[in-house]
Amino acid sequence: MEHTVSSKTLIKASSTALLLAAITLMTVILPAEYNIDPSGIGKALGLTVLAGNDEISRPLQSEDEIAVSDTFEVINVTVPAGKGVEYKFSMPQYAKMTYEWITDGTPLYFDLHGEPEGDTTGYFESYAISTSTEMKGSFTVPFAGSHGWYWRNYSGEPVVVKLYVKGQYMVIGLKQ
Structure with missing residues (x-):
């Protein structure tokens, strides 16, 4: 039929x-x-x-502490030879960060991740893990807390990461 x-x-x-x-x-x-x-x-x-252009659905914890930047802030982070460092930002839930980082050409292992505010269990959520000489993008954080990069340098020389960031954050800096 x-x-x-x-x-x-x-x-x-x-x-x-x-x-x-x-x-x-x-x-x-x-x-x-x-x-x-x-x-x-x-x-x-x-x-x-x-x-990422709408107002955050909950008020910021402290207007004085959180920077809302429309221009890129430039941060130089030195990763010592054979070591790793973590560079972090405090961000409220649903805050957005636009970023770019680049090295002198030496590849670094990295983990872009976040840790919930007040968590004592050691939990963290990774957003990107790879090895590269550069990365560019943006992310919206799913929870309030510290968010940023862990870079590991497997080379025999220190590497400077030039990090460009803009968005809604407070710099924590190098995490020991």
Whole structure:
């Protein structure tokens, strides 16, 4: 038994699919990815926070302590030969950081991770682990606490990491 689909049915199905795609674009994708929310539904659903441009959903703990930077701060971190260092920032929940780091060409093992505020169990969550001479990106922290990098230098010479950061954070610095 053959089924044939009429042109009218095909046009009706295509139009419905196009309408649903347009609604999804306007109410979900644009608010979540680009903080463009013409209908207001994205903000009501909490999707604009995902774009990283919306206000944080809870107030900051201390306006004086947390820096909100629109320009990149440049930090030089020296990783001694054969050793590792950790450089951290205190960030409230859902805060966003944009970053770039680069070495002189010497690859370093790294672990970008966060530790929840007040946790005493030693728990941490890794966001990226690899070996590289550079990295660029952004992240939104899932919980309040200290967030940053652990770099390990396996070479015989110290390596300077040039770290560029901007976002909502308080510098903790080198963690001993």
